[in-house]
Amino acid sequence: MTPLEAGFDWIENTSLSMWVRGESMFAFPLILSAHTLGMGFLAGTSAGIDLRVLGLANRVPMSELAKFYPVMWLALAVNFTSGTLLLIGYPYKAFTNPLFYVKLTLIAVAVYLLVRIRREILLQAEPAETVLRRGRSLAMVSLACWVGVIFAGRLLAYTYSWLLVGMPNNF
Amino acid sequence: MFPLFEEPEFAEPWELWVRATFLHQFVIENGRWLWPTLESLHFLGLSLLLATIGLFDLRVLGLGRGIPPGALHRLIPIGIAGYAVNVLTGILFFSGFPEQYFYNAAFWWKGTFMAIAGINVAAFYLTASFREVKMLPAGADAPFRAKLIAGTSLGAWSAVLICGRLLTFYRPPFFH
Numbered sequence: 001m002t003p004l005e006a007g008f009d010w011i012e013n014t015s016l017s018m019w020v021r022g023e024s025m026f027a028f029p030l031i032l033s034a035h036t037l038g039m040g041f042l043a044g045t046s047a048g049i050d051l052r053v054l055g056l057a058n059r060v061p062m063s064e065l066a067k068f069y070p071v072m073w074l075a076l077a078v079n080f081t082s083g084t085l086l087l088i089g090y091p092y093k094a095f096t097n098p099l100f101y102v103k104l105t106l107i108a109v110a111v112y113l114l115v116r117i118r119r120e121i122l123l124q125a126e127p128a129e130t131v132l133r134r135g136r137s138l139a140m141v142s143l144a145c146w147v148g149v150i151f152a153g154r155l156l157a158y159t160y161s162w163l164l165v166g167m168p169n170n171f
Numbered sequence: 172m173f174p175l176f177e178e179p180e181f182a183e184p185w186e187l188w189v190r191a192t193f194l195h196q197f198v199i200e201n202g203r204w205l206w207p208t209l210e211s212l213h214f215l216g217l218s219l220l221l222a223t224i225g226l227f228d229l230r231v232l233g234l235g236r237g238i239p240p241g242a243l244h245r246l247i248p249i250g251i252a253g254y255a256v257n258v259l260t261g262i263l264f265f266s267g268f269p270e271q272y273f274y275n276a277a278f279w280w281k282g283t284f285m286a287i288a289g290i291n292v293a294a295f296y297l298t299a300s301f302r303e304v305k306m307l308p309a310g311a312d313a314p315f316r317a318k319l320i321a322g323t324s325l326g327a328w329s330a331v332l333i334c335g336r337l338l339t340f341y342r343p344p345f346f347h
Contacts, residue, residue, distance in 0.1 A: 025172045025340065028340075029336070029337055029339075029340045032336055033332070033333040033336040033337060036214070036217075036332060036333075036336045037329055037332055037333065039214070039218065040217055040218050040220075040221040040225075040332060041221060041225065043218045043222075044217075044218040044219065044220075044221035044222035044223075044225055045221075045222060045225065045226060046222075047218060047219065047222045048222035048223055048225075048226045048246060051222075051223075051246060051249060052246075056245060056246060056249070057242055057243060057244075057245035057246045059239065059241075059242035059245070060238050060239075060242045060243055060245075061237055061238060061309070063237070064235045064236075064237040064238045065235065065238075067234055067235040067237075068226065068229065068234065068235055071229065071234070146218070147215060150211055150214045150215055150218065151211045153214075154207060154210050154211040154214055155207055155211065157207075158207045
């Protein structure tokens with residue numbers, strides 16, 4: 001066993017990890033539900049803001065949309081927590097799947113765009129046409145990132161090659 | 172949380188009928204790539220639903236009060252599109268493995284919450300509530316009845332999502 005595998009093996013044998021993987025409906029199933037709910041509110045609210053920046057529902061004052069950011073930060077916190085718990089349950093499964101890193105990268109880009117859209121577009125009093133044009137580009141990339149995050153996240157369940165240390169998929 | 176369902180020993184006529192459809196064959200034959208794709212689309216659809224309906228509900232409840240609700244309502248067709256995607260992908264899921272859903276308590280709870288959400292939509296659009304909310308100017312507080320409907324909407328759609336996510340854990344064993 002390599003030192004890295006020994007580390008994952010240690011995590012898998014903690015009682016928290018075993019609880020996540022266990023039979024309790026309050027463990028894996030509810031953590032997964034919270035993760036999906038958080039995804040819906042984070043990706044969903046962000047997508048709604050992107051659509052406004054792209055020009056849909058253009059009578060909605062952009063600065064007011066900044067007030068929905070706490071909802072997204074809460075959803076992000078829920079998903080960071082639930083995602084960490086899922087990782088503790090099956091660390092080897094995620095960390096040995098390249099797609100997992102794609103998902104994390106896309107989330108980082110999407111959150112970065114969220115911050116930029118707020119600062120550079122939503123909170124500008126009288127945005128110039130050049131600013132609005134940049135906003136539309138940011139919103140398009142943001143939407144694409146969320147689509148990627150959702151596809152990558154969903155496909156994690158089908159593309160992993162290891163379930164636990166020493167246990168290949170379809171073992 | 173939910174009781175486990177008993178599956179009959181032999182497939183019932185309705186199940187045989189579903190299994191004889193073209194959709195069933197299509198899902199079974201292409202499951203390897205089709206199923207994960209359908210699931211991803213189902214998750215995209217639910218995000219679009221929450222994106223638009225959630226934003227509108229939150230505004231009615233008082234968040235982002237500077238937005239006239241009528242202006243935000245322009246996003247609702249996107250949510251309806253998301254709902255349509257989910258109905259279509261949902262029909263394909265059911266066609267592929269009908270017994271996995273029918274003999275599954277989470278499926279019936281999901282349906283129950285969808286019905287509640289649906290009645291709630293009707294309560295909003297078929298009463299004076301929609302007109303009252305649509306006329307609200309920026310900064311105005313929504314009437315209590317509309318807030319009640321918005322809160323029910325958020326709760327019901329969240330419950331639909333959670334029951335959907337729980338389907339996996341209440342599936343009967345694969346028999347047929």
